[in-house]
Amino acid sequence: MEAFITFLSGAANYIIPAIIVAILTYAIARRVKVYEDFVEGAKEGFTIAVRIIPYLVAILVAIGMFRASGAMDYLVAGLKPILGAIGFPPENLPMALMRPLSGSGSLGLLSDLVNEYGVDSLFTKIGATMFGSTETTFYVLAVYFGSVGIRRTRHAVAAGLLADLAGALSAVFFCKLLFG
Amino acid sequence: MLNYIWFGLIAISFVVGLITGNIDAVTEAAFESAKAAIQLAIGLIGAMALWLGLMHVADRAGLVNLLARAIRPVARWLFPEIPDGHPALGSIVMNMAANVLGLGNAATPMGLKAMKELQELNPAKSTASNAMVTFLAINTSSVQILLPATVVGLLGARAGGIFIPTILATSVSTIVAVIAAKWLEKRRAYRIRSEPVGEEQ
Numbered sequence A: 001m002e003a004f005i006t007f008l009s010g011a012a013n014y015i016i017p018a019i020i021v022a023i024l025t026y027a028i029a030r031r032v033k034v035y036e037d038f039v040e041g042a043k044e045g046f047t048i049a050v051r052i053i054p055y056l057v058a059i060l061v062a063i064g065m066f067r068a069s070g071a072m073d074y075l076v077a078g079l080k081p082i083l084g085a086i087g088f089p090p091e092n093l094p095m096a097l098m099r100p101l102s103g104s105g106s107l108g109l110l111s112d113l114v115n116e117y118g119v120d121s122l123f124t125k126i127g128a129t130m131f132g133s134t135e136t137t138f139y140v141l142a143v144y145f146g147s148v149g150i151r152r153t154r155h156a157v158a159a160g161l162l163a164d165l166a167g168a169l170s171a172v173f174f175c176k177l178l179f180g
Numbered sequence B: 001m002l003n004y005i006w007f008g009l010i011a012i013s014f015v016v017g018l019i020t021g022n023i024d025a026v027t028e029a030a031f032e033s034a035k036a037a038i039q040l041a042i043g044l045i046g047a048m049a050l051w052l053g054l055m056h057v058a059d060r061a062g063l064v065n066l067l068a069r070a071i072r073p074v075a076r077w078l079f080p081e082i083p084d085g086h087p088a089l090g091s092i093v094m095n096m097a098a099n100v101l102g103l104g105n106a107a108t109p110m111g112l113k114a115m116k117e118l119q120e121l122n123p124a125k126s127t128a129s130n131a132m133v134t135f136l137a138i139n140t141s142s143v144q145i146l147l148p149a150t151v152v153g154l155l156g157a158r159a160g161g162i163f164i165p166t167i168l169a170t171s172v173s174t175i176v177a178v179i180a181a182k183w184l185e186k187r188r189a190y191r192i193r194s195e196p197v198g199e200e201q
Helices: A002-029 A034-042 A044-069 A071-085 A090-098 A103-117 A122-133 A137-146 A156-179 B002-020 B023-060 B063-070 B072-078 B087-100 B104-121 B130-140 B149-184
Strands: none
Touching: A002 A034, A002 B023, A002 B063, A034 A044, A034 B023, A044 A071, A044 A137, A044 B002, A044 B023, A071 A090, A071 B002, A090 A103, A090 A122, A090 A156, A103 A122, A103 B149, A122 A156, A122 B149, A137 A156, A137 B104, A137 B130, A156 B002, A156 B130, A156 B149, B002 B023, B023 B063, B023 B087, B023 B104, B063 B072, B063 B087, B072 B087, B087 B104, B087 B130, B104 B130, B130 B149
8 A cells, every 4th residue: 555655646757747748749740830839828827827816815815814813713612512413523623624715724734633643543534534635615716717707606615615514524434434 | 605705704804803812913914815825826827838838739639629529428417508529628627637646736727728618608707607616616626536745745654544535535525516516506596697788807
């Protein structure tokens, strides 16, 4: 298993150049002017990055303020008794709440779990599973919708948060089932 | 919904900041986060240009079209409003493949190319279409087989232990994302409202 994981984490280093070469080889065989078309496509990179700026500022400022205010602690304290009733470990509650809001914030929480309980504890395993099972919903929303100027997000937030909830609950469920 | 969540986050921060005496930190965080947002966006340019360039080459070579036709059966159900063989489907496949392989910096540019193509099919330019929300929900729920490099970095060799629960949990979250998106798109509260004239970008 360890060798497998090392292989998987090292694999990306081979996959990326392999994909790049494969695309270019296929294209040049079909007489595509690879250099000219590459440059043509690449010039959009800048415009897209600039276009997402206002959306990212809006989302990151609100989340940054929320984290700095200490409101998260109140939220955790308020939800603890409810979640305790369904067997959700309170130690993993901050991770479940932080995951959709901030990638660096939830990574920090995962490293806190490792430092406090060790790599072999159930809390660390649940936290790592939560981290790996969903993405930073609000960041993805700002970047993806921002890139095409979508301001009215309709049911995107609701669907994204329901998926985060499902990911967090099933992380607890599967980890308890496998390691509990 | 995002309007209320966004307002809520800021209003709660202010009130809690006053109570806890963290208001200085809240103010500082506002400006620090705004700065971080710019750095993040600028930092994306390199990988974005690289992958968008390659995607354009793949497009010209007919690769994107090939992929678009390959996922027709699944796409018909997931994204019924995208016409068969539309280039958006090709970009969506490439985005998902990159996600599955854990190639985060490739997945985002491919996803944004898909969004651009979905936007061409979207009649209301500042409102998300059903296909866009379904696609976004799948992306936020994360579809990957490889563990994030950050987790492997923190847990070291022990990361192998959470390989199976992570795949199970991420499958559940992705299934819930798709079902939620499909179910919610029909609710009254989320119907597409007509846009005021001149609001198109």
